[in-house]
Amino acid sequence: MHWFTGLAVQSITSEDEGYCESIYLIGKKRAEPRKIFLVFDYLGSLKMSAKLSEPEEKKDDSPELNIKDLELSDGGEDDKPEQISKSKKKRNRQKKKKEQAAEAADQNGGADGGGDAATEKKPSPPQQQKQQKTPGGVKQTSPKPTIPIDELFPNKNYPVGQIMEHSKLKNQKLDQMQEKKMLEKLNEDTYQDIRRAAEAHRQTRTYIRDFIKPGMSMIQICEELEGTARKLINESGLNAGLAFPTGCSLNHVAAHYTPNAGDTTVIGVDDVCKIDFGTHVNGRIIDCAFTHTFNPKYDKLLEADRDWDQGGWHRRPLCDIGAAIQETMESYEVEIDGKTYQVKAIRNLNGHSIDQYRIHAGKTVPIVKGGEATMMEEGEVYAIETFGSTGRGHVHDDMETSHYMKNFFVGHVPLRQAKSKALLSVINQNFGTLAFCRRWLDRIGQSKYLLALKDLCEKGVIEAYPPLCDAKGCYTAQFEHTIMLRPTCKEVVSRGDDY
Numbered sequence: 001m002h003w004f005t006g007l008a009v010q011s012i013t014s015e016d017e018g019y020c021e022s023i024y025l026i027g028k029k030r031a032e033p034r035k036i037f038l039v040f041d042y043l044g045s046l047k048m049s050a051k052l053s054e055p056e057e058k059k060d061d062s063p064e065l066n067i068k069d070l071e072l073s074d075g076g077e078d079d080k081p082e083q084i085s086k087s088k089k090k091r092n093r094q095k096k097k098k099e100q101a102a103e104a105a106d107q108n109g110g111a112d113g114g115g116d117a118a119t120e121k122k123p124s125p126p127q128q129q130k131q132q133k134t135p136g137g138v139k140q141t142s143p144k145p146t147i148p149i150d151e152l153f154p155n156k157n158y159p160v161g162q163i164m165e166h167s168k169l170k171n172q173k174l175d176q177m178q179e180k181k182m183l184e185k186l187n188e189d190t191y192q193d194i195r196r197a198a199e200a201h202r203q204t205r206t207y208i209r210d211f212i213k214p215g216m217s218m219i220q221i222c223e224e225l226e227g228t229a230r231k232l233i234n235e236s237g238l239n240a241g242l243a244f245p246t247g248c249s250l251n252h253v254a255a256h257y258t259p260n261a262g263d264t265t266v267i268g269v270d271d272v273c274k275i276d277f278g279t280h281v282n283g284r285i286i287d288c289a290f291t292h293t294f295n296p297k298y299d300k301l302l303e304a305d306r307d308w309d310q311g312g313w314h315r316r317p318l319c320d321i322g323a324a325i326q327e328t329m330e331s332y333e334v335e336i337d338g339k340t341y342q343v344k345a346i347r348n349l350n351g352h353s354i355d356q357y358r359i360h361a362g363k364t365v366p367i368v369k370g371g372e373a374t375m376m377e378e379g380e381v382y383a384i385e386t387f388g389s390t391g392r393g394h395v396h397d398d399m400e401t402s403h404y405m406k407n408f409f410v411g412h413v414p415l416r417q418a419k420s421k422a423l424l425s426v427i428n429q430n431f432g433t434l435a436f437c438r439r440w441l442d443r444i445g446q447s448k449y450l451l452a453l454k455d456l457c458e459k460g461v462i463e464a465y466p467p468l469c470d471a472k473g474c475y476t477a478q479f480e481h482t483i484m485l486r487p488t489c490k491e492v493v494s495r496g497d498d499y
């Protein structure tokens with residue numbers, strides 16, 4: 001058996017470049033089977049090819065793929081009648097189940113709130129659901145959200161992010177669009193995971209923006225944020241949790257600062273704080289950040305950092321995106337305390353592609369011109385982040401390290417020291433290839449681990465990510481969203497009504 005996102009398919013032929021599956025798809029409202037072809041690459045990932053035999057498919061009636069709706073065929077036309085009758089029974093069972101589910105949903109208060117979000121063609125940015133009853137009839141607590149997102153949306157109809165259309169898709173033929181819709185059906189589980197992570201992010205950040213007050217310690221802020229996010233994501237080992245430590249870098253520090261134990265830093269009324277935190281479900285990561293300030297004198301700097309073109313990412317070389325971001329950001333002059341600065345894009349920071357359990361998956365999205373001409377590709381997930389600065393526009397490592405992450409491709413490295421071995425096993429168990437910080441080692445009961453951690457860094461097993469700083473005295477701002485390049489559109493998954 002071959003498995004692909006919940007779909008069981010039997011392999012028929014296999015070649016170096018891939019193999020082709022011939023499958024009958026039975027739509028729930030149709031008596032006639034429809035035939036699709038799925039082509040897989042040699043790793044078993046579905047490649048771009050699925051085709052319906054019925055050309056006059058209605059636009060809004062994309063077929064529902066379900067493991068029980070699929071019947072295998074080796075292509076012979078004679079198989080059809082038997083396939084149909086078998087499938088019909090299954091279809092009827094499915095129909096009954098769905099009717100029962102719908103009834104249950106009605107009794108629970110119907111599909112109000114975000115219940116219809118997943119099926120909407122072009123939803124507006126997701127609204128916060130906290131004050132509304134969700135399809136499950138559960139109400140989020142206020143002001144501090146404590147009910148896990150998967151309990152708020154038991155039918156997994158998590159809010160869809162902001163949808164942006166591909167300009168190239170406007171001229172596509174109907175059957176090509178059908179193929180793309182089909183691919184999206186196959187990926188629905190992945191979308192649900194990442195949208196659940198996004199909703200946990202939105203609700204956490206909405207709460208924390210109200211929570212942060214001048215004079216609070218950075219540790220207090222991080223612990224409140226992380227405690228909230230852990231609850232909302234319904235933390236469960238490596239299946240759901242925090243994707244990386246809470247960045248709360250201040251002023252000239254642009255990224256990768258979170259307090260270590262004993263850090264007495266408090267946030268001041270004139271500080272510029274970048275809150276950068278991540279959630280994940282099954283390794284599907286939301287990497288999303290905003291800049292928090294109390295003093296309106298920084299508003300223009302924040303505006304400069306946010307005002308970049310959000311369209312046209314897809315099918316554009318990454319270097320063009322960098323040039324566009326830089327041009328927008330550097331067109332701003334901001335005045336802070338009587339001094340005028342031209343905002344600079346920080347040239348050695350960038351957005352990045354994201355894979356499952358892998359926050360930096362290899363491709364970078366520069367925020368200045370002169371980058372590589374690599375393209376973004378369908379199916380990829382990206383964190384688009386911009387950093388504006390009143391300083392040099394260049395960061396360097398400085399201060400004490402808090403962030404660490406296991407090297408994604410590290411193989412077996414022989415370790416002689418027992419303490420290093422033990423620490424590595426704790427890291428593998430709790431964080432895998434996700435980033436972590438010293439506070440997170442403390443909270444799971446580790447102590448006196450610094451020498452072992454240093455040893456693991458020297459052996460190349462773990463990488464240290466020290467704070468990234470521009471010139472002292474300057475201010476840096478950051479905004480970041482996670483986008484999915486879906487076959488039919490771009491989805492800014494982490495979009496909220498806040499940013």
Ligand SMILES: [Co+2]
Nearest residue numbers: 287383385480
């Ligand atoms: Co990022």
